[in-house]
Amino acid sequence: MKVIALQGRPSSAERILLDAMHRLRMRVFSGRLAWQVSSRAGREFDEFDLMSPTYIVALCTTRQIAGCVRLLPATGPTMLERTFPQLLANGRLNAHRAMIESSRFCVDTAIVEERGARPLHEATLTMFAGIIEWSMLHGFTEIATATDAR
Structure with missing residues (x-):
């Protein structure tokens, strides 16, 4: 198994991986965890996917996506503050330039x-x-991250 980072303008091969990643997120967050998530054509997306994130993707030897996570600078809009403020003291993340937010972590x-x-x-x-x-x-x-313990 290997891990790669996808960031910036994706190549055609990376677009295929991103598509598979969004389909995996849909299966995990909507299907397995029964969360109410936004989707388009069987792929889970949210507002944070529009903020130029870096995606870390684990690939099996068959290049099948085994897992993924989204990384965004914590000094910008964060899922923790906007979606899960109840998990933070005073509803705020004490972010600094050396802090990254991890979100949408999932494994197939x-x-x-x-x-x-x-x-x-x-x-x-x-x-x-x-x-x-x-x-x-x-x-x-x-x-910084929030994790569903299931």
Whole structure:
């Protein structure tokens, strides 16, 4: 399993991955978690996808998306402040330039790797490593996120 960062203007190959990522988000957030989410043609999108995020995507050896997450600078509009202010002291995120917000983290629980590994566990750890590595490479020292414990 490997992890890649998608940011900026996507290539045609990256557009295919982004499409698959948005379909996975729809299956996870609308289907499995039964959240009320915005969708277009079976793909989950929200206002934060319009803010030039970086997406960290875990890929299986078959290039199937195993997991994904969206990263945005915490100094801009954040999902934590706009959607989940009840999770923050005083409803505000004490953001600074070295803080990134992680949102829409999900892993495809239906993935089966050829080598018989524990793909859910491996995808989750790969995603965490990718988020931390990307953050460190780009000067971020803190990650803000909200996680559904399910």
